[in-house]
Structures are given as structure tokens and as C-alpha cells.
Amino acid sequence: MESKKNISMRGGLRRRRAACLFVFWCFFLNATEAQIRYSIPEEMKKGSLVGNVAQDLGLDLKRLRSGRARIVTGESVQYAELRADKGLLVVRERIDRERLCGDVTPCSFTFEILLENPMELHPVTIEVVDVNDNAPTFENHHLRFEITESAALGSRFILESAYDADVGTNGVQSYILTPSDNFVLKQHVSPGGSKYAEMVLQKALDREQQPRLSLKLVAVDGGSPQKSGTVNIEIQILDINDNVPVFNQTLYKAKVIENAAKGTPVVTVNATDADSGSNGKVTYTFSKSKAGKVDLFHIDEMTGCISVKNQIDYEKDKTIEFMVEAKDQGGLSESTKVEIEVVDLNDNAPILNVMSFTSPISEDSPAGTTIGIINVKDQDSGDNGHVSCTIEGRVPFRMKSSLRNYFTLMTDADFDRESVSEYNITVVASDAGSPPHSTKRTFHLKVSDVNDNAPAFPVSFYQATLAENNSPGASVLRVSAKDPDENQNARVSYMLEPGEIGGTPVAEFVSVNAQSGIISALRSLDYEQIKRLDFAVRAQDGGSPPLFSNVSVGVLIRDQNDNAPQVLYPVQTGGSGPHAEMVPRSADAGYLVTKVVAVDVDSGQNAWLSYKVQQKSSPDRGALFEVGLHNGEMRTVRQVTDKDAVKQRLTIVVEDNGQPSRSATVVVNVALADGFPQVLRSEFADEDEREADERLTFYLVLALAVVSFLFVVCLLLIISVKVYRWRQSRVPYGSNLPVIPYYPPRYSDTLGTAGTLPHVYNYEACATAKSHVTNTQAVSQSLVSVDGSDADGPHDVKQMSTLVSQISLFVSIYFCVHGVYYGGALILS
Numbered sequence: 001m002e003s004k005k006n007i008s009m010r011g012g013l014r015r016r017r018a019a020c021l022f023v024f025w026c027f028f029l030n031a032t033e034a035q036i037r038y039s040i041p042e043e044m045k046k047g048s049l050v051g052n053v054a055q056d057l058g059l060d061l062k063r064l065r066s067g068r069a070r071i072v073t074g075e076s077v078q079y080a081e082l083r084a085d086k087g088l089l090v091v092r093e094r095i096d097r098e099r100l101c102g103d104v105t106p107c108s109f110t111f112e113i114l115l116e117n118p119m120e121l122h123p124v125t126i127e128v129v130d131v132n133d134n135a136p137t138f139e140n141h142h143l144r145f146e147i148t149e150s151a152a153l154g155s156r157f158i159l160e161s162a163y164d165a166d167v168g169t170n171g172v173q174s175y176i177l178t179p180s181d182n183f184v185l186k187q188h189v190s191p192g193g194s195k196y197a198e199m200v201l202q203k204a205l206d207r208e209q210q211p212r213l214s215l216k217l218v219a220v221d222g223g224s225p226q227k228s229g230t231v232n233i234e235i236q237i238l239d240i241n242d243n244v245p246v247f248n249q250t251l252y253k254a255k256v257i258e259n260a261a262k263g264t265p266v267v268t269v270n271a272t273d274a275d276s277g278s279n280g281k282v283t284y285t286f287s288k289s290k291a292g293k294v295d296l297f298h299i300d301e302m303t304g305c306i307s308v309k310n311q312i313d314y315e316k317d318k319t320i321e322f323m324v325e326a327k328d329q330g331g332l333s334e335s336t337k338v339e340i341e342v343v344d345l346n347d348n349a350p351i352l353n354v355m356s357f358t359s360p361i362s363e364d365s366p367a368g369t370t371i372g373i374i375n376v377k378d379q380d381s382g383d384n385g386h387v388s389c390t391i392e393g394r395v396p397f398r399m400k401s402s403l404r405n406y407f408t409l410m411t412d413a414d415f416d417r418e419s420v421s422e423y424n425i426t427v428v429a430s431d432a433g434s435p436p437h438s439t440k441r442t443f444h445l446k447v448s449d450v451n452d453n454a455p456a457f458p459v460s461f462y463q464a465t466l467a468e469n470n471s472p473g474a475s476v477l478r479v480s481a482k483d484p485d486e487n488q489n490a491r492v493s494y495m496l497e498p499g500e501i502g503g504t505p506v507a508e509f510v511s512v513n514a515q516s517g518i519i520s521a522l523r524s525l526d527y528e529q530i531k532r533l534d535f536a537v538r539a540q541d542g543g544s545p546p547l548f549s550n551v552s553v554g555v556l557i558r559d560q561n562d563n564a565p566q567v568l569y570p571v572q573t574g575g576s577g578p579h580a581e582m583v584p585r586s587a588d589a590g591y592l593v594t595k596v597v598a599v600d601v602d603s604g605q606n607a608w609l610s611y612k613v614q615q616k617s618s619p620d621r622g623a624l625f626e627v628g629l630h631n632g633e634m635r636t637v638r639q640v641t642d643k644d645a646v647k648q649r650l651t652i653v654v655e656d657n658g659q660p661s662r663s664a665t666v667v668v669n670v671a672l673a674d675g676f677p678q679v680l681r682s683e684f685a686d687e688d689e690r691e692a693d694e695r696l697t698f699y700l701v702l703a704l705a706v707v708s709f710l711f712v713v714c715l716l717l718i719i720s721v722k723v724y725r726w727r728q729s730r731v732p733y734g735s736n737l738p739v740i741p742y743y744p745p746r747y748s749d750t751l752g753t754a755g756t757l758p759h760v761y762n763y764e765a766c767a768t769a770k771s772h773v774t775n776t777q778a779v780s781q782s783l784v785s786v787d788g789s790d791a792d793g794p795h796d797v798k799q800m801s802t803l804v805s806q807i808s809l810f811v812s813i814y815f816c817v818h819g820v821y822y823g824g825a826l827i828l829s
Contacts, residue, residue, distance in 0.1 A: 054087025067115030132223020162219030241330020287323030346433025451543025561658020
């Protein structure tokens with residue numbers, strides 16, 4: 001049921017929205033200012049169309065875009081949005097009329113549409129039409145009354161008024177009282193326009209019959225769909241009290257200043273009761289017809305003095321109206337209206353809103369350039385709300401009042417960013433109240449630079465070292481240049497200047513990172529080929545046009561120990577046999593045998609060579625030779641003795657001084673003899689010959705194994721073939737069993753005998769004696785000829801002897817090969 005009501009309500013809202021949307025045009029005498037007015041229902045969705053501003057103001061879309069058309073308002077919430085590209089005004093935030101205006105009708109809010117170059121201000125007022133989105137509510141859930149049974153017919157009892165946040169026809173329209181046996185409901189309209197109800201006694205009460213009455217009051221609004229609120233009424237019937245209190249005034253008026261202190265008396269109401277005793281004692285209370293308003297005040301129940309209870313704000317309530325009820329002890333009551341006017345004080349400081357502010361501003365901007373538009377408002381009234389704007393301190397700026405409550409912030413002198421790069425501008429907004437209130441707002445303005453400075457390097461020449469054999473991409477050094485300009489003008493990028501190193505473009509050796517200035521090697525460098533790289537780097541800013549400067553860079557290649565020593569003498573050759581140095585047996589200690597000569601293509605300490613003996617020929621009898629640590633000279637350490645071997649073989653190690661070190665070895669053969677160098681040289685070759693014999697023996701053994709394998713395979717193959725042929729020859733001829741010939745079915749006698757014989761009969765005939773079967777002679781003869789193979793018996797013996805002869809031949813060949821192999825091996829050994 002509720003969903004149907006919501007659907008019908010939304011349909012009513014759409015119809016009302018379509019019916020209520022209209023445009024009011026108001027043109028002032030000033031040609032640059034036009035006022036328009038729209039009317040829309042509340043609770044419209046975001047993005048809903050309010051009106052075509054461009055069409056209604058007579059402006060084209062180009063003017064809206066070039067003038068930077070925008071909405072300016074001093075309120076904290078902006079309910080409308082201007083789409084300058086289409087010239088449409090749409091809803092930006094959901095509008096709640098009750099929250100925006102409360103009970104005030106009509107409800108509207110105003111803002112301005114601001115255009116620049118030239119500046120135009122067009123006020124726009126949007127009236128918000130109420131929709132029935134609130135149901136009537138009562139502040140209390142239960143109302144209690146005490147009425148004497150002697151109450152006269154026609155006695156009136158004021159009921160609590162229902163509160164409906166909606167206005168107009170959507171507000172409370174009527175009340176319904178049920179049941180209505182003793183009371184009838186009368187409805188009234190207060191001077192303020194609100195409706196309230198009274199219960200009027202139409203039937204005498206009888207406490208003895210019915211001491212209590214339970215009624216229900218229903219408040220109904222006039223919206224579509226209709227909404228209602230309910231409160232229960234409990235009536236207790238008392239005894240005789242036939243006079244009601246009477247106020248001496250039907251309307252009480254008073255004034256109170258806003259922000260009055262708590263307890264400040266405002267007005268005193270007075271009512272009298274003609275009854276005596278407790279029935280004539282009157283107490284005062286606030287009527288519930290203005291729920292929320294009476295919370296600002298307190299009333300003394302005995303004296304009727306109304307005083308301030310909570311803070312009163314003129315900006316919220318300029319006039320406060322409520323009802324005061326006087327009730328005697330018998331339950332009779334009377335009401336009167338109290339109207340309090342709130343007097344404004346200068347208790348609000350001006351509010352400063354920035355509509356537009358431009359920062360940074362170029363240093364070449366001329367004087368009189370607009371950098372900001374400021375709107376000021378003061379919620380106070382009269383002189384308390386009159387605001388002026390000034391600039392604090394001595395700065396090259398000034399304020400100009402252009403439109404109502406709008407001020408323009410302008411430059412008043414030329415700028416020099418190198419002298420002052422930024423300004424703090426303090427704008428002071430002051431009202432004309434007593435004492436005055438003011439608000440300050442500080443603006444931080446930066447001065448932007450023009451590209452008038454080239455990047456500068458801190459030095460005129462960069463130098464670095466790089467170890468050779470570097471990995472491609474290794475960082476060499478970083479160049480850095482500074483530009484005193486700002487932003488894009490100060491953004492420095494780096495690049496290589498065109499050039500060559502040894503005929504090769506420098507871009508093939510190094511690269512520079514455009515952002516960081518880090519120079520990296522593109523490939524591995526060799527000190528032995530390139531010892532130095534010289535090139536230039538350009539630093540260029542991002543200005544327009546760009547400015548640049550160059551710096552020279554030198555990179556020294558540092559040598560690494562990447563080459564081993566190379567032995568030049570003695571020459572190590574493998575073809576002509578080892579070279580031997582002759583040392584006479586009569587040589588004394590210190591005799592110069594030879595000199596090992598080696599070189600290292602590296603430089604510095606990586607090329608410093610040292611020599612030492614790694615392997616000695618006769619370690620058991622002490623060293624006979626030594627080699628000079630730095631000169632490589634090989635000399636005898638002691639006198640040569642007869643115990644020393646004729647052949648001496650030494651391994652000399654040549655090592656450089658790099659880290660880590662690299663080395664090379666050379667073998668030096670020394671002959672201790674006084675003559676016959678050729679014989680000694682052949683003796684030194686014995687070791688090499690033994691190595692050759694070992695290799696020859698290996699190849700002979702491998703050849704013998706292959707020949708043996710092939711011999712065995714051939715022998716097995718021949719035997720298999722011979723056996724197969726022998727068995728084939730024995731199968732058809734060597735058996736004594738009768739051979740059964742094959743005859744096709746229905747075999748006929750070849751001699752022309754009458755009738756045919758089955759093949760079974762022919763087989764039986766062949767098995768009987770030859771003399772008893774005359775008509776099958778031809779068949780018998782054929783059978784005898786097939787079976788008579790005994791005459792070929794000597795042929796099998798001949799085949800077997802041939803096989804034995806061939807096997808004997810192969811065995812003889814095998815033993816002959818082995819004899820040749822072992823004979824040759826014996827001769828070689």
C-alpha cells in the first residue's frame with residue numbers, strides 16, 4: 001500500500017514539476033545586469049533541468065565559455081550548477097525546502113552568474129515549491145485533560161497543534177476527533193496562519209457513569225496523497241469547577257535582544273479565576289501549539305513571568321510567536337498569544353568567499369592585472385551588515401569594488417621574480433557595526449618565471465676513471481647543471497654533443513641519461529686499445545626557446561690484470577722435440593745456464609713479472625738450479641756432481657703482480673755433459689717416444705678386438721648357412737616313409753578306364769603289392785621313383801667333409817692373425 005502511495009506521489013510530483021516550472025524575467029536599467037527567476041519543486045534529482053540560462057539571458061554559448069561563466073554564492077551549499085557548454089542550469093544538490101526555509105513562504109534562494117571580460121553579473125532567484133513529503137506530527141503521544149463534571153456545555157479545550165514541516169496546502173488542513181459523543185471539534189486559524197483545534201463540550205459529563213474518556217485526535221494535511229498524524233487524548237472528569245481563568249490581554253507583545261543572557265525576563269502574562277480556593281489558583285504553561293519555539297524561553301508557573309532559557313539568534317528567528325495557557329486547579333484553562341520581536345546585535349563577523357584567484361602570475365604581467373574576485377557577506381542587518389575590504393601592509397596590490405558585495409584584487413606594480421618570488425596578501429573585511437567585526441584572509445601568490453637563464457655547470461671540466469673490461473651499462477659519473485628558472489624553464493635535460501673517438505662516433509662508447517645526467521658505458525672497453533675518452537655533454541632547459549650550455553668530460557681507462565705473461569724464450573715447440581741447454585759438469589756455482597724472457601701486455605704493476613722454479617728434477621739431492629726473481633736468469637746453485645742425473649727437467653713459473661695474479665709456465669731441459677749434444681737430445685726424446693709406443697699399443701689392441709669380433713661373426717654365419725642347406729637336402733630324400741601324392745578331388749583315371757575312383761581308394765591301392773593292382777601301374781611306378789632316394793647317400797658325406805674343411809681354414813687364418821700381432825708386438829718392444 002505504501003509503495004502505491006509513493007508511486008502516485010512521484011507521479012503527482014512530476015505533474016506538479018511540469019506545471020510549476022516557469023521563468024520570470026526581470027531586466028534592470030543597467031545593461032550588463034539582468035535578473036531571472038525560476039520556480040522548481042523540492043526534492044528534484046541531481047542533474048534535473050532548472051532552465052536554459054543562455055536562452056533566457058539572451059547570451060550565446062561562446063560568450064558563456066569565453067567569459068568563464070560560473071555561479072557565485074556565499075552559501076556553504078550550492079544547490080544549482082551551471083553547464084556553460086550547453087547554457088543549462090541544473091540541480092546540483094537535493095533541495096529540501098523545509099531545511100532551506102523552514103516555515104517561511106515563499107521559499108527561494110538567490111545566487112549570481114558571473115561573466116568576465118567584460119565582467120557581468122546576473123542575479124538568479126530560484127523559488128522552491130513545497131511538495132507533500134512530511135506527515136503531520138504531534139510533540140506528545142498522549143494528551144491528558146482534567147474536566148469537572150459540571151463543565152458547562154460549550155466549554156472549550158485547546159488541543160495540541162500538529163506540526164507539519166510542509167507549507168500551504170501540504171501543511172495541516174484539518175483535525176478529526178473520535179469518538180465524538182461528548183465533544184465536538186472546532187478548528188481555528190491563528191493570526192499567523194496556522195490551524196489549531198479545540199474540543200467543545202456538547203454533552204454534559206457524568207463522572208459517576210464515566211469517570212474517564214479516551215479520545216483520538218487525527219491531524220490531516222492537504223497533500224496528494226494525503227498524510228496524517230495521531231495523538232491519544234485521556235480525559236479525567238473532576239468535580240465542580242465552573243469558572244475558567246481569564247487573561248487580561250488577548251495578545252502580549254515584547255522585545256528581546258539576541259544573545260540575551262539566560263534568565264533575562266521578557267514579559268509577564270496574567271490571568272484571573274473567579275473561583276475561590278484551589279479552583280481559583282492559576283498556573284501557567286506553554287501551549288504545545290508551537291513545539292520547538294518555546295524551548296528558547298522559560299515560564300514561571302506561579303507568576304507567569306517569561307524569561308530567556310536558551311540562546312536566541314536573530315539570524316534564525318526574527319519574530320517568535322507561541323501560546324501561553326492558564327489553568328486552574330479544577331482543570332479549566334484559557335490561552336493567550338505571546339509575540340516576541342528579536343532585536344539584532346552585531347554578533348556576526350563578515351564572511352569572505354573567494355570566487356576566483358589566479359596563482360601563479362607571470363613576472364611580466366602589467367600593473368592592473370586582475371588576480372582574484374572576492375565576495376563578502378554579513379548575516380547581520382543594517383549597518384552591522386555593511387562590509388568593506390582593504391589590504392593589510394605595503395604590497396603592490398589594491399582592492400577595487402566592482403559590484404554589490406564583490407571586490408576585485410588587482411596588481412598595482414610590475415613584478416621581478418628574481419627579487420621577490422612570492423607574496424602573502426592579507427585581505428581584511430570589516431563591517432560598520434559597533435563594535436566592528438572583521439575577517440582576515442591571506443592569499444599566497446607565486447610569481448612565475450620566464451626563461452631568461454641558461455643551465456650552468458658547477459665546473460668547466462669533469463674527469464673520471466673507469467676500469468677496463470667493464471660491463472655494458474656501467475655508470476661512469478654524473479654531470480649536473482642548475483637552472484635558476486622555475487618549472488619547465490628549470491627542467492634540465494642532458495645529451496651528448498656529436499663527436500668522434502678514434503674515428504668512431506662517441507655515441508657508440510657512452511650514453512647520458514637525459515633526466516639524471518648519469519653517463520654510462522655502452523660497451524666493454526679495453527685499455528690496450530683505448531686509454532682515454534674525451535667528449536662534451538650539453539645541458540638544455542625546457543623553455544621556449546630552450547637555452548643550453550656545454551661541459552667537457554674526460555674518462556681515463558684504468559688497466560686491469562686481464563692478460564697473462566707470454567714466454568718469448570725458451571721457445572716451446574712440439575714438432576722438433578724439446579730444446580736442451582748444455583751445462584758442463586765442471587761448471588761452478590753461479591754458472592749462467594739460460595735466461596727466461598717473458599712479457600705482459602698489461603701496464604703498471606700488472607706488468608711486473610717475477611720468476612720462480614715450480615718443479616725440480618732431483619728434489620732428493622737438493623736444488624741444482626735457481627732462477628732470478630726479477631730477471632729470469634737461470635744459474636747453478638752448487639757444483640755439479642756425478643750423482644746428478646744427466647737429464648734435468650725444470651718448470652719455471654712466470655707470474656705478474658696483478659690482483660688476482662696471472663701466470664705462465666715454461667719447461668727448461670738441461671743436459672749435464674761436456675759434449676755430444678745430439679745424443680743427449682735423443683735421450684730427452686725417450687719420454688716422448690714411450691708415449692708414442694703406448695698410443696701404438698692401444699691402437700693394435702683395438703684392431704685385434706675388431707678382427708676377432710668380425711671373425712667370430714663370419715664363422716657363425718657360415719656354419720648357420722651350411723647347416724641350413726644340409727637340413728634342406730635331407731628332408732625330401734632321406735626318409736623311408738611312403739610319399740603320399742596329392743590328387744585333386746574327383747581325380748579321373750589317366751588310362752581311360754570306365755568310371756572314376758575317389759582319392760582314398762587310390763591311396764589304399766598304392767599301399768598294396770604292385771602285382772595285385774594292374775590298372776594302377778603308372779601310379780605305382782611314380783611312387784617308387786619318388787621314394788627311391790637311397791642311391792644319393794654318398795653325396796651327404798661329401799657336403800659334411802666340405803663344411804669341416806672350411807671351418808678348419810677359418811681357424812687357421814685366425815691363429816695366423818694372432819701370431820702376426822704378437823710377433824709384431826714382440827719386435828716393437
